[in-house]
Amino acid sequence: MAPLIEDDEFGLSSGDEAELLDLASSMEQKASHKRKSPFDDLLPAKRTAIDTKRLALATTALTQNFGLQAFRLQQEQVISTLLDGESAAVVFPTGGGKSLCYQIPALVFSDVDTLSNIRGGGESGVTLVVSPLIALMKDQVDALVRRGIRGAAVMDSTKSREEYLEIVERLRNGELKLLYVAPERLNNEGFVEQMKHVRGGVRLLAVDEAHCISEWGHAFRPDYLKVSRFAEEIQAERVVCLTATATPRVAQDICKAFNIDEKVGLFRTSTYRSNLQLLAESGLTKKELYPRLCKFLEENPGPSIVYVTLQKQTEELAAELTRKGFKAKSFHAGMDTSVKTMIQEDFMRRNDLIIVATIAFGMGIDKANIRNVVHYNIPSSLESYSQEIGRAGRDGKTSKCMFYVCGEDLHLREIFARGDLPSKESVRGVIGDIFDSTTMSLPIGGEIKRSLYTQGKDYDIRATTLSNIYAQLELTHGLIRATTPMYTKYTFTPGAQYKSKIESDKSPGAIAINAFAKKASKLWHVDVDAAAVRYQIPRTDIVRKLNDLNESRAIELKPAGVINVFKIVKAPPKSPTEIDMITKSIHEIMVKREQEALVRTDQMLQLITGEACFTRVLAQHFGDDLPDDKEECGHCTWCMTHLAVKQQVAPPLMFNYAAFKAVLDKVPDRDDARFLARVAFGITSPRSTAMKLGRDPVFGSLDDHAFIV
Structure with a gap:
């Protein structure tokens, strides 16, 4: 139940934040989506002079605060657009300096105001940054503090009481330039009111990992769909959306959500990096590939990241590499924060360490000389693969990105793809529970209160999936609206x-x-x-x-x-037929997403098993191409061998009737065929956890078979 309230612990989660923070709730409400820019009424000549001075202020901030002499990629154009009061969408590769695109404006807004004589002291507002990872937000704030920039803070559940109260005070006094929050906080009614009336206004809303907005993105999060509505409600002066992994379709979705003109407000740079060698090898089993991994790491020394899928794999493989004489450590999300911090700091300091990690490692890691990124399991998508290999070779020197693929990987990826889709009966059950007889008696504006944790167990629906169902009821069907838990x-x-x-x-x-x-x-x-x-x-x-x-x-x-709270905004469905129609609509969307997840795995395989340049195929996925219309990069596995990597798959098995009967004997209920398939295939769910099936011999006993319901 944590996701909907994980960053609301000290009072901001319950009660009226606007009154708690002594905010002026009687302030005039603006009617337009974007506040009027203070520069709109200036004459052209004066505007041009101010534009030049504003850019000079931005360049000074870049040099004095970040020690950099010049902007790169299209940072200057993005920052100029934002300082001119317009919104922008930014698609830069991993390590491309996206964060400077909102940090620099946040730092110079007060100087720009002084230049134009348009605001008083403490009235320069705040830049609000929405980011999905608390650890990444902390890393950014810590980095700013180390550079002497103290006007930044993170509002999340890890703060002590004293730290929280200090942030509240600084926000009230107009002392904060940057405030980082998780997207779930935007459900908090009090926080929305607070941001409507924050001193000086929200000058810039920065949406990090903006691909999460798009339902066609590889990492869709329902709470991100609400960010554009939030931007309108708080009257944000301008918005900047940032991502490293947006296909043309996803970029279009982002621009549409925030009314950004694609022709002038979309900034994207080439994904091609000539110093990265994309390599791949195939084997029948991971046991067969392990000696090749050791040989590769021996022949290519230097800081390295080896990505695997499961937490236990990080520990097992790191231990194996250590026994072979490598300096290796494991890293995964299940570790204590202090341990993870120590490992990250160790990796940043040393030049001989190999980190065996899940995808939890890498966000915010800006180490220039990472020489190797190895995928020991198949990534979930081309977007994930691109983001992870982008951490290598930021110093411009040759770096190698090795991908080992075998038939065992497909099972793991199918577990992840199949795990989130509940049965249609489960979806109908939870919708019926939401719109029960008590809900039917409530007026418009009435409150529905539910424990998502309990519903997840009762209807065997994972937490993220259940959140998606509520998001569809809110955003697609317009029946409810999430409010403060x-x-x-x-x-x-x-x-x-x-x-x-x-x-x-x-x-x-x-x-x-x-x-x-x-x-x-x-x-x-x-x-x-x-x-x-x-x-x-x-x-x-x-x-x-x-x-x-x-x-x-x-x-x-x-x-x-x-307890999660939702307001009724439209008359709820009253008949079983209406419930069935909503169920059908939501379940069809979820089925489509499952199929898209499986397609993304196929796209990843096609990249390295096809007869074409890896680098070019990857670039074209993102609407890009190689420089000078080249057809080959010259340094990927295909270009160096012109031999396709053959995926090796074990021969089909005879159906294991004994294992199938054991599953049926262990789970006598026949109310959900998909649940039986999950147990047989070894896919966890709230129901299997409650039944303590995870360690039973039947759990996963048919994981070498095809997943069929």
């Missing part, structure tokens, strides 16, 4: 001022808290719902007061237990 349990530790504050405060919320706060062994507990009923006041009044006490340090608030 609620905590079901409020506990606190009182400070020295608690007793005097709560007894002297005669507001209804404070009176309710004083009456209902009960001390257990260590913590005090407040039944917020019971208190609201008893004193006939809104629940939010009590939550707001708890947040107020927390902010003033009278208590240390510790909310827990998440």
